[in-house]
């Protein structure tokens with residue numbers, strides 16, 4: 001796919017509609033998770049990306065279907081944007097046998113190999129070396145696939161990020177690190193974790209990696225950065241690191257809000273709410289005069305129906321059989 005700026009207006013509009021629809025679908029899914037969570041049938045922790053949808057949408061729209069992605073604890077948006085199966089994700093949150101990990105993992109263990117979503121693991125930073133290994137394998141086998149490692153900014157504080165970045169740079173791997181900098185690691189703000197005079201992207205630049213910073217709440221800006229990053233990586237010119245500035249609206253873990261705890265101010269939260277990636281982008285499309293309101297309303301209705309069906313199916317689905325408890329514990333030949 002070409003970068004939006006280089007496309008004729010109608011194609012650029014088609015891309016914009018695709019980005020908007022991707023963000024809306026992610027938001028609606030997560031709002032539905034939040035609504036159903038009090039029912040106590042989803043018993044896994046959930047880390048919602050509400051407010052951060054533009055990063056997932058913009059990044060994944062610049063990928064080919066056979067490109068790969070991995071993520072961490074906050075991965076619903078990445079899984080969905082990459083094309084992961086929605087009913088299998090919701091069933092996984094309910095711990096059901098029809099879940100994408102057969103009900104064994106929950107929200108933080110999402111996998112859809114058919115969609116190239118190789119996996120998400122909640123140990124912060126743990127999928128970065130796996131994604132690096134996937135890119136290394138593709139390099140060795142001369143495949144022209146690109147792998148994306150989604151990470152939060154706190155993962156850059158771990159040694160494994162630096163080992164992976166060094167290795168990826170050394171071997172010019174076809175890997176894009178996508179770092180969503182939402183300013184917090186649980187309740188710890190950036191200023192107690194990282195020096196104020198050094199930006200996150202500079203850590204990657206220090207490893208000799210092409211690194212850029214962008215507005216993580218603007219899906220077109222994200223897509224343009226990612227489009228260039230993918231072209232760079234696929235051409236064998238080495239890894240790219242993107243730092244996308246964004247903000248999570250909800251509590252760190254769970255369906256509610258946690259501003260009352262006092263780790264961030266209401267004013268900061270409200271300022272970021274003003275920068276809602278969906279409302280802002282929808283407004284931009286409306287201003288362009290080429291936005292089809294009726295089509296968008298129909299899209300929203302269809303997504304709500306799709307989500308309702310996924311929840312109904314998940315609630316009715318069976319739990320894994322007790323006799324299957326030890327399946328997949330060891331590799332089966």
Ligand SMILES: Cc1ncc(C[n+]2csc(CCOP(=O)(O)OP(=O)(O)O)c2C)c(N)n1
Nearest residue numbers: 074122123124152153154155182184185186
């Ligand atoms: C190795 C490890 N240390 C600590 C935790 C606990 N933990 C879960 S999420 C999280 C915050 C991660 O922050 P960030 O990477 O910025 O992602 P965000 O939650 O902001 O999306 C922490 C510390 C963990 N899961 N793994």
Ligand SMILES: [Mg+2]
Nearest residue numbers: 152153182184
């Ligand atoms: Mg963070």
